[in-house]
Amino acid sequence: MLEIESLRKTYDGHGRRVEALAGITLAVGAGEFVCVVGPSGCGKTTLLRCLGGLLRPTSGEVRVAGATVAGPPDGLAIVFQEYGRSLMPWLRVAENVELPLKAKGLPRAERRGLVASALASVGLADAGRAYPWQLSGGMQQRVAIARAIAFQPRVLLMDEPFAAVDAQTRADLEDLVRSLWQATGVTLLFVTHDIDEAVYLGQRVVVLSSSPTRVLEDLPVPLPGERDQLTTRSDSRFVEMRTHLYASIQKAKSAT
Numbered sequence: 001m002l003e004i005e006s007l008r009k010t011y012d013g014h015g016r017r018v019e020a021l022a023g024i025t026l027a028v029g030a031g032e033f034v035c036v037v038g039p040s041g042c043g044k045t046t047l048l049r050c051l052g053g054l055l056r057p058t059s060g061e062v063r064v065a066g067a068t069v070a071g072p073p074d075g076l077a078i079v080f081q082e083y084g085r086s087l088m089p090w091l092r093v094a095e096n097v098e099l100p101l102k103a104k105g106l107p108r109a110e111r112r113g114l115v116a117s118a119l120a121s122v123g124l125a126d127a128g129r130a131y132p133w134q135l136s137g138g139m140q141q142r143v144a145i146a147r148a149i150a151f152q153p154r155v156l157l158m159d160e161p162f163a164a165v166d167a168q169t170r171a172d173l174e175d176l177v178r179s180l181w182q183a184t185g186v187t188l189l190f191v192t193h194d195i196d197e198a199v200y201l202g203q204r205v206v207v208l209s210s211s212p213t214r215v216l217e218d219l220p221v222p223l224p225g226e227r228d229q230l231t232t233r234s235d236s237r238f239v240e241m242r243t244h245l246y247a248s249i250q251k252a253k254s255a256t
């Protein structure tokens with residue numbers, strides 16, 4: 001569903017040249033849940049922007065459902081880290097969720113139905129008339145997730161979506177994302193700097209090196225599909241994998 005082939009991205013400007021991505025090759029199958037981790041500044045956001053058609057690669061190619069990405073692809077939604085900036089403060093929660101559906105040209109009755117079920121699926125059935133700034137950070141990120149889900153994307157990209165919320169909320173949102181993924185079958189690429197989160201959530205974890213960035217490892221997560229915060233995190237396979245990935249990322253950092 002997602003194919004990234006020899007993707008390179010170099011930023012040029014103000015006499016400074018940064019080779020952010022040095023040739024990334026990666027494929028994500030339909031319905032797969034893949035997490036990407038890497039050291040800070042390694043180009044995780046750059047990678048997602050290229051996938052979302054928000055940034056042109058310097059060379060290489062990105063394809064979504066077989067079509068080369070040249071602008072925002074059809075059927076692709078992104079949830080960003082900064083929910084405070086991605087929600088429109090002058091629109092009510094339901095109107096925020098409805099916005100991309102209007103852009104898609106869906107009729108009013110269908111939009112209303114999708115908004116109501118998306119808000120219910122993130123536990124915010126009663127919050128439609130509130131403004132985003134009246135909600136907690138975790139609730140605002142739920143609204144951003146509802147907006148993405150209502151759009152019924154084939155591919156969902158998430159860029160460190162839980163970095164700004166407290167630990168308890170984060171655990172709840174992780175479980176929410178896994179249950180929505182299971183319910184919808186969406187192809188999910190989730191970027192995080194948190195190794196534990198990557199192992200807990202993903203079916204596969206891709207480790208990026210420091211900049212100039214390459215794929216260092218691409219490993220299946222040896223855990224059953226049903227996961228929960230208590231038993232999964234104390235499972236010996238979870239502990240082994242996080243230890244391995246931690247060492248791998250430390251090695252990547254010291255190689256710069």
Ligand SMILES: Nc1ncnc2c1ncn2[C@@H]1O[C@H](COP(=O)(O)OP(=O)(O)OP(=O)(O)O)[C@@H](O)[C@H]1O
Pocket residue numbers: 011012013018020038039040041042043044045046047193211
């Ligand atoms: N618009 C830009 N112009 C110039 N350099 C940029 C630009 N955007 C990113 N970079 C550089 O590219 C590299 C990768 O940045 P990017 O934000 O993609 O990394 P990241 O892994 O998402 O970072 P973090 O984990 O800190 O969020 C960094 O060295 C950054 O300074």
